[in-house]
Amino acid sequence: MSELFALDWREPLWGLLALQPLLMWGLGHWRRHRLAAYADAALLPWAVLSGGARPMARWRLPGHVIAWALLAAAAAGPRLPLEENAGAGQPGQRHPLRVAIVLDVSASMNAADVSPSRLVRAKLELHDLIRRLQGERVGLIVYAGEPGLLSPASDDADLLRRMLDHAEPALIADPGTNLAAALQLAQRDVGQGGAILLVTDAEADSLAGAAGAAVRAAVQDLKTAGIPLYVLGVGSAGGAPVPLPEGGYAEQDGVQVVSRMAATRYGELAQRTGGVFVPAVDGDADWASLYDHHLARLPAAPPPADAVRTWRELYAWCLAPALLLLLWLHLPRALPQAAALLVAGLIALPTHEAQADDALHAAWREYRAGRHAEAQTRFERVGGYLGQSGAGAAAWRLKDYAAAQRHFGAALLLARTAAERNDALYNLGNAHYALGNWLAAAEAYQAVLRERPQDRRAQANLARAIYRLNQQRAPVSGSTDLRGRMGFFAEGITSTEWDRETAVKEFERQETGTLIDKDRAAGQGARLDGAASRAGGVGADARRLQSGLKKLELLHDKPSALYQGLMKQDASGSPVELPPW
Secondary structure (H helix, E strand, O other), X not given: OHHHHOOXXXXXXXXXHHHHHXXXXXXXXXXXXXXXXXXXXXXHHHHOOOOOOOOOXXXXXXXXXXXXXXXXXXXXXXXXXXXXXXXXXXXXXXXXXXXXXXXXXXXXXXXXXXOOOHXXXXXXXXXXXXXXXXXXXXXXXXXXXXXXXXXXXXXXXXXXXXXXXXXXXXXXXOOOXXXXXXXXXXXXXXXXXXXXXXXXXXXXXXXXXXXXXXXXXXXXXXXHHOOOEEEEEOOOOOOEEOEOOXXXXXXXXXXXXXXXXXXXXXXXXXXXXXXXXXXXXXXXXXXXXXXXXXXXXXXXXXXXXXXXXXXXXXXXXXXXXXXXXXXXXXXXXXXXXXXXXXXXXXXXXXXXXXXXXXXXXXXXXXXXXXXXXXXXHHHHHHOHHHHHHHXXXXXXXXXXXXXXXXXXXXXXXXXXXXXXXXXXXXHHHHHHHHHOOHHHHHHHHHHHHHHOOOOHHHHHHHHHHHHHHHHHHOOOOXXXXXXXXXXXXXXXXXXXXXXHHHHOOOOOOOOOOOOOOOOOHHHHHHOOOHHHHHHOOOOOOHHHHHHXXXXXXXXXXXXXXXXXXXXXXXXXXXXXOOOOO
């Protein structure tokens, strides 16, 4: 009943169409009066032909009245503000619920019991969630030994995707898993009437001792405030060793630590607040349960009337019954037209697949023509595994490696066969390598090699990623030339001419997938003969050279340093002693 008071009419004057049956009745009455005056009453049967009684004649007038009233209502444009109807959980409605995503970036999230790693899988899952959002205001909190607010609550999906790309363990200087402080920060961020989504590996040690007592106290505060806690567990009961940032694996009392997911204990915490625990699985079953059946159905406070930006159009609910009623009243006349419409609809049904295939070919033509920005847009519209793979390859050509990582990650989730999954993993590893994420790249290559042990390209790339990772962890003192810092790896061949363009094979619809571009022509012009360069007599002022290099360094955007500073502002200074994972 409350929805009737919120009903709005786009063009209320079109409601006058409901008077059409009255006009037709007046016209019929005038015609009958003219016929009555045409001849005497006794001669009328001989002078005027009678149409005879029609079937269901007594239903025609009220039927027309109802049909025209419905047509008038449809033309007037009934609609409801989506914000007024928020929280019903129906598709297409805006749902301005405030949600805080709490993402675990501790050392245990680098374990590889799920491919390619827990943290990478968590990010891919969250990208899948973003596509399902219906207007929720979502913020992002990351935590390890301390929590930090990486992104305030916003309904901007692109902003959330960008912040996810920067959510890395390096943002938090303190090691460990301080879940209690993260929940307290999330509670302050969402306030009353919100919800918290915890994405973690549900590590068992995070609930032990004093840390566990602090977590239970924080959960009790959430229950008192009426804020439900929903948990997406990314890990496995079998567990995996925990790699440490400085190298090696975490140990306790000389024994290697194996991080295992404590699904039962985390599930109990979620249930205490009215939430649920759902493990991450391949496909959409996890978000169908966690978001569609829970988060999307939480009530949200409606915004003020002047904040309404979109509407739920209701004209179809009036137009469809009106057309059916008119068809029933005039079935003998409208039967051929109805049959023609049915045949046309049946012919149009199989065109969707053909249109999708045409769109894929059009995107491929743009890619081959070198218009990679247009190709990326077209591939994104196609969707699916091929669309995401093509969009990733186009983004690679544009040197937008963060977008390439996102598209190849989506292709990994959409892969239908083992071959497609391994190709997507390989390309995802290349994207990580281009971004300098050596550990994530190595984990992706390792996952490929578990399925394809003889893959020489993955072997060569894995060796190169491990070399880079070791260089990062233990830098070698001494001078080196520019060519010695970067290298190209493909087809088992290592070259000093590194060209990121050649790290991913051109997107082709072949069984080999989207792997590596064998064309290295782009890197061949980088060589300069030493003798020739010396013969030119070109000199350089060392002071100006250093000044120019410093200016170039300042031109580079370094968001990680900025975000690290922001994380320190949210530090709680908790005295609880935490294990380093």
